[in-house]
Amino acid sequence: MAVRIRKLDSTAPDFRQTLDALLAFEAETDDAIEASVAKILAEVKHRGDVAVLEYTNRFDRIPNGGATSMAAFDVKQAELDAALAALPEAQRAALRTAAGRIRVFHERQKQELNGFTFTEPDGTVLGQRVTPLDRVGIYVPGGKAAYPSSVLMNAIPAQVAGVQEIVMVVPTPDGVKNQMVLAAAAIAGVTRVITIGGAQAVGALAYGTETIPAVDKIVGPGNAYVAAAKRRVFGTVGIDMIAGPSEILVLCDGTTDPDWVAMDLFSQAEHDELAQAILLCPDADYIARVEASIHKLLPTMPRAATITTSLSDRGALVKVRDMVEACDIANAIAAEHLEISAEEPLQWADRIRHAGAMFLGRFSSESLGDYCCGPNHVLPTSRTARFSSPLGVYDFQKRSSVIQVSEQGAQTLGKVAAELAYGEGLQAHARSAELRLKTS
C-alpha cells in the first residue's frame, strides 16, 4: 500500500471545514468496556486483594497456574537494581543522562512555585501554601507499548515535587517483565513496583486493598480499559488528562533539509495509525520536496505500514499564504507537538498562543524532546493545549489558601461580609462575622 498524503491549500474556500474534519477525533465510549470496567472496580473496592489477584492471573495469563498471593507481584528493590545493572552500558548511560536532564528541568518548575504571604496594614495576613501530594500511583503499560522513557517522565516530576510514596504498577502479560522499564524505575525514584495492570490496578490504587495503599492521584497512559477506569475513579483520586492520539504540527519556512522534516513527520506517524502529522509551509516547491522525501524514506522504515496508514488517513501537507497565517492556523490546531523549523524561529514562536511543546529551529527535532531535552513528553493532545499543560511538578503539588485576620481586620471585613451575606440570605454567615465586631 502506497502512502497517499493529502495536500491542502489554505486559500481553498472550504479549507477550514476540511481542516476541522481532519482534526476531529472523538474517543468512542464502548459500552462493553464501560460495563466491564464498572464491574472490575466494584469487585476490587469490595473484595480487595482477592479480586486483584483473580483478575491479574486471568487477564495477564500469569503462568504456572497463576500467583497465589499479592506478594508475588511485588518487585523487590534488588530486582530493579539488577535490571539496571544488566542493561548494555550505552543504554544505561542514556537512561541516566535523560533522567538527569529531566530532573534539572523539573527542578526549575518547582522553583517557580513557592507560595507567598503578605501582611496588610491592619495586621491581617493572607497567603498561599504549596505542598506535595502524599502518595501517587504511576500506571505504566506492559507489552509492546512499554516505554521506559514514560517511567522517567511520570515519576521524576512526582519525586521533584516531594511526593514521599511513588507506587508504579505495570502489567506483565504472560509473566514477562520488561527489564528496561524496571531499570528506569530504579533511577526515577519509584518507591514501590507492583506487576499488576488494567482496571484492577487502577481500582487498587484508587480504593486501596489489604496490601496496596490508596493513593491520592493516578497518572500515566494505558489502554481503553485503563482510561475508562481512570475516568470512573476521578474525584476519589486525582487523574492526569486522558490522552488522545499523538500529534505533530511542523511549521516550516522551507529552509530545512526536507529529509529531516519527512523523518520528523514519520516519528509521530510511527506511534500508531491514529497519530497525526501535519506540515504547514508557504512554499509549494518545498512541500513537493518533502513529499518526495516521504516516498524515498518510507521504504527504509521498519514501521512503514503504521506510518503509511497514519499519514494517509490523518496526515496533511498544507500550503499556506505565509508564516503569519501558519501561526494563526497553529493556534487553531493547538497541537501537542509544534515544530517551528525556520530561520529565526522566535519571531513565529511569539505568535503562538496554544501548543503543548514548541520545538524551535531545525535542530530541535521532536524526538530529542521525547527522550532527553528535559521538558516532559506527556503533553495535552486533541486541541486540549487550549486549556491544559504538559505534565509537570505542579501536577504533584496543590495549594492551600491561608487567611489570618487580625482583630482590627475583622472590624472592617466583618461589615462587608455581613452586608453581602444578608444579601444572599445566609444569616449564619452574617452573624458569624458580626460576632467578631467590637460592640462598643
Add this chain to the structure above:
Amino acid sequence: MAVRIRKLDSTAPDFRQTLDALLAFEAETDDAIEASVAKILAEVKHRGDVAVLEYTNRFDRIPNGGATSMAAFDVKQAELDAALAALPEAQRAALRTAAGRIRVFHERQKQELNGFTFTEPDGTVLGQRVTPLDRVGIYVPGGKAAYPSSVLMNAIPAQVAGVQEIVMVVPTPDGVKNQMVLAAAAIAGVTRVITIGGAQAVGALAYGTETIPAVDKIVGPGNAYVAAAKRRVFGTVGIDMIAGPSEILVLCDGTTDPDWVAMDLFSQAEHDELAQAILLCPDADYIARVEASIHKLLPTMPRAATITTSLSDRGALVKVRDMVEACDIANAIAAEHLEISAEEPLQWADRIRHAGAMFLGRFSSESLGDYCCGPNHVLPTSRTARFSSPLGVYDFQKRSSVIQVSEQGAQTLGKVAAELAYGEGLQAHARSAELRLKTS
C-alpha cells in the same frame, strides 16, 4: 425537631471507622439525569440555537409564550450597569470592596507564575511559557442559590489571568433576573451575559452555536444536570472540579468564645442539609459549652431547619487527645475549610498538609473568607484537597514547553535519544535524531 449532634472521642477503638463513615459521601449518578443530559447535549450540538431556545423556554418557563430568538437572552452592558447603580449604596460598596480585595489577592497569584527560560553551555535554550486561555464560560446558578459572591470568585481570576472573553450564563426561572448577580457581573470583568442555564447552556458553551462562541473552559457550580453536563463535555473543554457538599472543620484549643465556634459551624450547616460541620477539641468541658451555645443560638437562626438536619446527620463534636492529634485527623479529613481557632495558630498550621483554605486565629471566621478576604471561596471538597487546589488564576492559564536545541546540543542529545528510541523500537524517532548528527 431538636438538633442532635453526635459526640465522638478519638480514644474510642472504633473512632477511625466512625469518622470514615461520617465523612463518606458519594455523589449518586442518576440514570434518568444522565440520559436526559446526554440527549440535551446532542441536540444542542446538532441543532445549535434552535435547541437552546426550545429548552430554555421550556425549562425556565420563560413568560409570554417564551422567547422567539436567542437575542432575547443577551443582557446588554447598560442593563448590567443599571443593576449596579440601582443597588442600595451599602451593598454596592460591599461588592466593590470584595471585588477589589479578590483582585489584589489573585494578582499575587499571577505574579508567581511567570514561566522561565535558561540557556545551557552549548547554546540550547529550554523554558516554559505561561499564557491565558482565550475564552471561558462561567456558570452561575439561578433561583435561590444565585450568589453574587460566586460571580466575583469565578470571573475575577479569569480576568486577572488575561482571558479576553468571559461569557457568563445564568438561568432566569420564570424570566426573573437576580439584580445583585447582574451587578456583580458588571464589576467582575464579565464580557457577555446570557440568561440561559442547565445542560443546554453547558452544551452551548462547549460546542458553540450560531450566536454563542465555543469556550475553552467552563467553571462554576450548578445543579445535578449542570454537573452531569460538565462531566460529559470534559475533554472538549476544560472544567473545574465538580463540587460536593460544603464542609468546615474547626480545630479549637478551647480559648475561643464558644458562641463564635457554634456560629461558625452554623455558617456551613446553613448551606444545605448535606453540608458538614465538625469540631475537634482536646477540652471536653469546652465541647460541652459549644454544645450549649448550639442549643442556645439555633432557635435564632432563620435557616434553623437546614442547620438542624445538617448538624444532626453529618456534624460531630470530637474530643481529641491534644492539638497534635487534631492536626493529624485534620490531614486525614483534608477539609475544604479548616479553622484553627487557637492561640498561636501557626504552630498548628505548620502541621497541616491538606486543606482547601486555612483560617488562622479566632478572628478568621470562614464567612470573612467566603466574601471578602481576597482568596477564592471555590475550594476542593470531599477530601479532594489531598490533590487539588482552590480556584485560581492558574486555572485560567496554561503552560507550553519551549525547546530550542543548538547544533552542538543536537550532537550530544541526538545520540542519547537515538539509543533510547532504538531500545523502545521507535526507529523513526531514532533516525530523526541521527539526521541532525554531523557525519564527519
